[in-house]
Amino acid sequence: MEIQRSAPEGGGKTGRANQHDTIERSRQILAILSALYPDPRPHLNFSSPWELLVATVLSAQCTDARVNQITPALFRHLPSVRDFARAGQEEVEGLIRSTGFYRNKARHLISAARRIVDAYQGEVPRSMRELVTLAGVARKSANVVLCGAFGLDEGMAVDTHVARISARLGLVAFGLSAQRIEQELCVLFPRAEWGRLNHRLVSFGREVCSARKPRCPDCPLLGCCPRIGVARPGL
């Protein structure tokens, strides 16, 4: 069966010299990563779309592990979006301080909660167009929420792991914007894989292809990886 490939809004193409080779390699990469991570899941803990949105906002410039440490107490204290909408700035700051940038994050969470209550009857909206109108929610976070909470693959969340690994693998050029990387990866990979591919690449980036010490000799992708930029730390 022919797999349908498409690009998120804004179009996109690989821009690589030999697109056929790149598509073929992307198939191999997907097959290997799928075997390596057969059951990929979000790395942030949540029990509702609002909790995932909160965790995603908190994860900016912070590790998922740290966010997962503080969210149980946060959601015990403020169990619903309406509780966040009514909360005070200092109250939220005190609960999220260890995630860094806590003043901005608290302001964004309260503002997003108020808009969800006022404009969406307390329900997190289910479209990219609506999600990016919420304070603190850009395209990457919206993709995380759409895929993780609703199972919707409207695009692919591009974080540092996805950007670094896809460039090392020669799927995209180094230095592209996150939106451009997303457009190019969404052309290369089937839509049904977009969300799960993000989870797989994050796990793979942590365990094998890390920023500082990629484990190339042990890497299951070594045979299809040109290792672009690996010898130049900081790329």
Ligand code: SF4
């Ligand atoms: S071979 Fe090296 S650079 Fe390529 S994906 Fe594996 S760890 Fe990363």
